[in-house]
Amino acid sequence: MSKKKKKEESKALHIYRVVKNTFFGIVIAILTAFIILTMVTRLTGGTPSAFGYSMYRVSSGSMTPELQVGDVIITREFDTSTVKSGDIVTYLSRSGSMKDKLVTHRVVKGPYKKGSKTYVVTKGDANGSEDDPITIDQIKSKFVTKVSILRTIYNIFVTPVGLLIIIGLIIFAFFNEILILIKAIAGIGYEDEHKEDIEDVIERYQKENREKKIAQSDENSDDENNSGG
Numbered sequence: 001m002s003k004k005k006k007k008e009e010s011k012a013l014h015i016y017r018v019v020k021n022t023f024f025g026i027v028i029a030i031l032t033a034f035i036i037l038t039m040v041t042r043l044t045g046g047t048p049s050a051f052g053y054s055m056y057r058v059s060s061g062s063m064t065p066e067l068q069v070g071d072v073i074i075t076r077e078f079d080t081s082t083v084k085s086g087d088i089v090t091y092l093s094r095s096g097s098m099k100d101k102l103v104t105h106r107v108v109k110g111p112y113k114k115g116s117k118t119y120v121v122t123k124g125d126a127n128g129s130e131d132d133p134i135t136i137d138q139i140k141s142k143f144v145t146k147v148s149i150l151r152t153i154y155n156i157f158v159t160p161v162g163l164l165i166i167i168g169l170i171i172f173a174f175f176n177e178i179l180i181l182i183k184a185i186a187g188i189g190y191e192d193e194h195k196e197d198i199e200d201v202i203e204r205y206q207k208e209n210r211e212k213k214i215a216q217s218d219e220n221s222d223d224e225n226n227s228g229g
Helices: 004-043 148-157 159-171 175-186 188-228
Strands: 053-057 070-077 090-091 101-113 115-125 139-146
Touching: 004 159, 053 139, 070 148, 090 115
Parallel strands: none
Antiparallel strands: 053 070, 070 139, 090 101, 090 139, 101 115
């Protein structure tokens, strides 16, 4: 194979590796950030939030069939004075078995005034009874949507198996770089480079021999012409 063709193939391979590494690098970075964010918020008891939007994972079937166990939902902060019947809201419970926990249920009554405070009544779609009335200041955010891809990512990657999958993705994405590193550590890379240098030397030597033979042939031809004259 000619050097030119080798260089062209090497360039194409280099471009492919750059594109592949960039793509997988972005995917791995997103997955890693998602997992770290989820793990940190789990340990601290917080909620993943940004720009007024929050992410929750449904842990009960009280909102079936609208929301299934394991669904990852996005909610957003809003002016709670505009809350109305039919809204799905996330609020901080102050009574019952869910005291001091966040609950995502549908508003079924209100808002209505009682003294100086405004109340609403919520209920899980699958529940047989309503929740205790809550004040609108207990409401943290309103349901926007559920994201299937986040459910998939959460269920697959936020587990020990998910960690192994990410490691596998890293190895696959950067296999060539890992292989080069292993070769360098083992000294194989040096031998390959030395072998390549030897091949260049042999090729140059053969080229010089061919040029010498052509030059000698030309000299012999000139001598024959001179002796004949």
